[in-house]
Amino acid sequence: MSEKDELRIEPEKLVQAWQETLPEVMNRPDRSVVAMDEADPRSLRITIYSAGHQMYAFDFKVTYVDSREVKVELIDVEKNDRTIDERNDIIQQLIEDYTRHLHECAQALHRLTHV
Template sequence: MDQRLVEEWKRRLPERLNSSDSVEVHADDGIPNALLIHMDVAGRSKYSFDFRCTYMDSREVKVDLLDVEQDGIHVDEHTEPIQNLAEDYVRHIHECAQDLQDVTTQIYQG
């Protein structure tokens, strides 16, 4: 993963989230065109979400939910409240990818 793109994700993704949520973005060492995204939800729920965001090309990303924890303990991600939160975060990830199309176009074109 191009380090410029990782840095732009680190800068721009937090702008899409609630100001009290926190996010970490890293290149996925196992998949060259993917990012690992860890989000901690603000508030009493103490949920954290792990996603993989894989670039299919310069315009399209695939987002996979890898894990959900509550206060450090794995929880069932199939419950409605967790699915709703996950869908919201996936939407924000897709929006951020769209915001970064100028960067990805430069990288993919050389």
């Protein structure tokens, strides 16, 4: 039986790789901040600030299931530093777009994460 397929990259290198790659896969002038999840060494905390007048901030937790697959969870959506209901259509569309971008970024980083 082969050994378990686990993520084998230093956390600091993973954060740096995400910080460099995520803006390349996002197609808008949105900004993002990437940090390690202090409670889970397999996870990143990513905040995406949407461009424009809405002033939305989307907090995601991205967890490496193995060296290739990530699970993306929406933690919170804020507008002007206040949590908002994420169920409206515009917010849902943005969540879908950002989730897709996060998966694209993970895929682009396979060269680093899948050894």
